[in-house]
Amino acid sequence: xxxxxxxxxxxxxxxxxxxxLYVIHAVSFVFSLGAFSIIPLILNYLQRPSSENTFVHSHHxxxxxxxxxxxxxxxxxxxxxxTFIGIPVAWLIWIGAWLWKAYRLITGIxxxxxxxxxxx
Numbered sequence: 001x002x003x004x005x006x007x008x009x010x011x012x013x014x015x016x017x018x019x020x021l022y023v024i025h026a027v028s029f030v031f032s033l034g035a036f037s038i039i040p041l042i043l044n045y046l047q048r049p050s051s052e053n054t055f056v057h058s059h060h061x062x063x064x065x066x067x068x069x070x071x072x073x074x075x076x077x078x079x080x081x082x083t084f085i086g087i088p089v090a091w092l093i094w095i096g097a098w099l100w101k102a103y104r105l106i107t108g109i110x111x112x113x114x115x116x117x118x119x120x
Contacts (some may be wrong), residue, residue: 011078015112018059021047022109025063029101034070041067043087055117059108062118073097 046061077093080086
């Protein structure tokens with residue numbers, strides 16, 4: 001038996017908004033290493049309540065958590081960078097954080113296109 005997801009106009013609208021927020025996060029991530037992601041982050045916080053009880057709600061949570069964990073790892077890398085001995089470790093942390101954030105953005109976009117919730 002196949003399962004069909006029926007999207008109403010409201011759900012389609014909040015899904016489209018979340019998709020665009022992924023795109024804005026990704027553009028910010030590529031061009032500013034996430035420095036301008038504060039703008040879509042604020043929009044995630046504003047849009048999340050209107051998406052409650054839908055699969056889109058998990059995507060807002062996914063993007064918010066991705067942002068804050070990325071910030072944590074950038075700060076940890078900066079702490080290592082502050083010591084001359086830790087500079088190579090800092091670069092490894094930053095590269096790992098960049099790859100992790102890229103994975104989370106790609107995974108989120110793929111899952112929202114498939115009408116699947118983000119793994120929160």
